[in-house]
Amino acid sequence: MLERDISSDGWDRRNFLKAGAGAICTLCLTSILGCGYTTSSEGISSLQTAQKGFIQPRPSPWYSKLDSTRVRCELCPKRCELEDGERATCRVRTNQGGAIYTLAYNNPTFILEDPVECKPFFHVMPGTRALSVATAGCNLQCKFCEAWDMTQVTPEEVHAYDMPPEVVVTHAVKSDVHSISYTFGEPVVFYEYMAAIATLSKEAGLLNLMHTAGYIRPEPLKELIERLDAVNVDLKSFDPTFYRNVVGGELDPVLRTLTILREANIHIEITNIVIPTLNDSMEKIHQMCKWIINELGENVPIHFVRFYPLYKLSNLPRTPVSTLDKARDTALSAGLRYVYISRVTGHKGENTYCPGCGKTVIKRVGFVVEEINLENGRCPYCSTYISGIWN
16 A cells, blocks of 8 residues: 555655645744744645545544434534534534535644654654644634634635545655654544554654644543654643633543553643733742643653734734743753743753753754754763653
């Protein structure tokens, strides 16, 4: 199956990379994400293989029947109850004749080769590239969403590509990537597609990385875990009220996801976007860091990300660097060993420091790795092991 020639489908390397240049949103996020691409939902329509509204409905096993026509989705904690023909809040799951179908399968809206650091994963194969995959839809409604015109829409409203799992993996195998990353959108909503890709990519010797908000029920998460190598979870705040009012969800299911991942010995990294006036309380950040240490361990890397005014929070200022510095100091003081600041290019918080001797073991500028000083995952100066996936 992995020998299929994707060039016959119009997916030569030039067009494949071109696809990723224009799928996430109408904004240019280069200055925000630092990953070296500009984005425009207009651009992908120039590819002959892109089709607006392309969907291939696929049955989902994650539902329960309430009566002859009504069903309840069992994929995420929202557990949407749907009449025949109704769609879940994620916009990609629908009741068709008394069964749940996903509309996010074989139809990525975004696919791109980029540095693994962009996910962000700072402790997974630094300096390598990943193939990033995303579809339309999301089961949360973050007011600060950076990809809102991909996540807060239906699959029918965006351009997508006809790319079965084997085509995605074939390209990854033929390219220089070391991993496939399910990211930029919310991979929980394209669960079945992700699982199919991940099964094939693991057989092909690639790592499977997921960046997620962690809003998923335990049963599907546990079934997916065996295919995953590393997960970055957006822990958007440690305040339940923030989750309800700004994110459109609850905090507890996210914490549960993190503990399940830890129990499964999956490599975890955490992202926390720091938004002025909304979740920048150092007291709450301290509580969050203490929870991470107590429940997940001191070696879990955390990324404090600079907020830029977008979507429904365009009235707020970007995060002051001084606030990010305080968050980093708070996390280090609490006892976390690997604390990063993202989207402040050139900041010392981009580097990885040995918790044993304090020497720099990975030097970064933005998401570019300039220097790696590790010997079999250990500090060359004091032999302290640096937690991560290094080969």
